[in-house]
Amino acid sequence: MTAEEQHVPARGARRMTWEDRDFEFPELPVASLSDIDEFLKDGGERPRGSLSSEEGREMEVLEDDGEREDSGNNVEDSKKFWETQHQLLQGVLCRSTSTETRIRNATKEALKEVRTAGIPCGCRPSTAAADCRRCLVREVCVRLQRAGFNAAICKSKWRSSSYMPSGEHTFMDVVDDSAKPKKGEVRVVIELNFRAEFVIARACSDYDRLVQRLPEVFVGKVERLQGVIKILCAAAKKCMKEKKMHMGPWRKHSYMQAKWLGACERVAPLVPAGLSAIGFLSEGRRKPRASMLTLDLHEKLSDVHRTAVEVV
Known part of the structure; x- marks a missing residue:
């Protein structure tokens, strides 16, 4: 050259x-040594500020599209989940056997009778039995017994563990052994305040709508109750996740199962015919109104000579 x-x-x-x-x-x-050191400290990533204006706009558009796509997928998945839960719950509640129907109708009649009769409460005399859960359960159970059902009051109680706090719950059940011997006994659970057991404060609207589909009075076999608990507990978990709230252990599947499906003590109140449960218990526990010191001695000891004594 x-x-x-x-x-x-x-x-x-x-x-x-x-x-x-x-x-x-x-x-x-030419990059200086300080620039190379800073580049290595940042993990080899190019800072956004070093991008050109066009490159920066392209990156922002791509990120926004990704966030919108994820948000869209989450909304669609959530909508599909709640629709599925509604369908499952409807399928579980709509099915009913003849035994469940008979017990459900008898329970409704017993509730109607207790509420219209104005029976006083055995716990608080100024309160009606229909407004006291303990007395209401006892009155309904007695009337189911009179209707020919093997009804009893069940009290479940469980100890605390590493995954579940302790607790107790009272409800009713009816054991029907009129079926064929091969099928064995059929246990039907009765819960007079079923819907309130699943209510969550500050829950999402989807969960509230699902709870509103529950019957106020649940009468169903153990298998049906298991299905309802599974559906509602899964919905509660989804609700807490969407609301970014902590799910208490008393809302979990194991705790809700322990209420109705765990070990329980079954007591059947025996009441004579013609007497209500509250009336019978109150009569049996009634204390004498007069003390032994207030007896009329003039009538009982009329022939005995009495001397007046001055009390100082």
């Missing part, structure tokens, strides 16, 4: 000649 063939490159560029053709390369900035 001769000296004539060499040209003075422009400032900030480098010119080279090869086979009588000129090539011009832009002068690239």
Whole structure:
């Protein structure tokens, strides 16, 4: 290469000649050692500030599209989940056997009779039995017994563990052994305040709508109750996740099962015919109104000579 063939490159560029053709390369900035150290400390990632304006806008658009896509998927998945829960709950509650129907109708009649009769409460005399859960359960149970059902009051109680706090619950059940011997006994659980057992404060609207589909008075076999508990506990877990709230252990599946499906003590109140449960118990526990010191001694001891004594 001769000296004539060499040209003075422009400032900030480098010119080279090869086979009588000129090539011009832009002068690239040389990175300093401090820049290299900073680059390695950042993990080799290029900071957003070093991107050009067009590149930055492209990156923001891509990120926004990704967030919108994820949000759209979450909304669709949530909608599909709640629709499925409603369908499952409807399928479980709509099915009913003849035994469940007979016990359900008898329970409704017993509740209607207790509420319209104005029976006083055995716990608080100024309260009606229909407003006291303990007395209401006892009155309904007695009337189911009179209707020919093997009804009893059940009290479940469980100890605390690493995954579940202790607790207790009272409800009713009816054991029907009129079926064929091969099927054995059929246990039907009766809960007079079923819907309130699943209410959650500050729950999402989807969960509230699902709870409103529950019957106020549940009368169903153990298998049906297991299905309802499974559906509602899964819905409660989804609700707590969407609301970003902690799910208490008393809302979990194991705790709700322990209420109705755990070990329990079964007591059947035996009441004579013609007497209500509250009336019978109150009569049996009634204390004498008069003390032994208030007896009329004039009538009982009329022939005995009595001397007046002054009490100081």
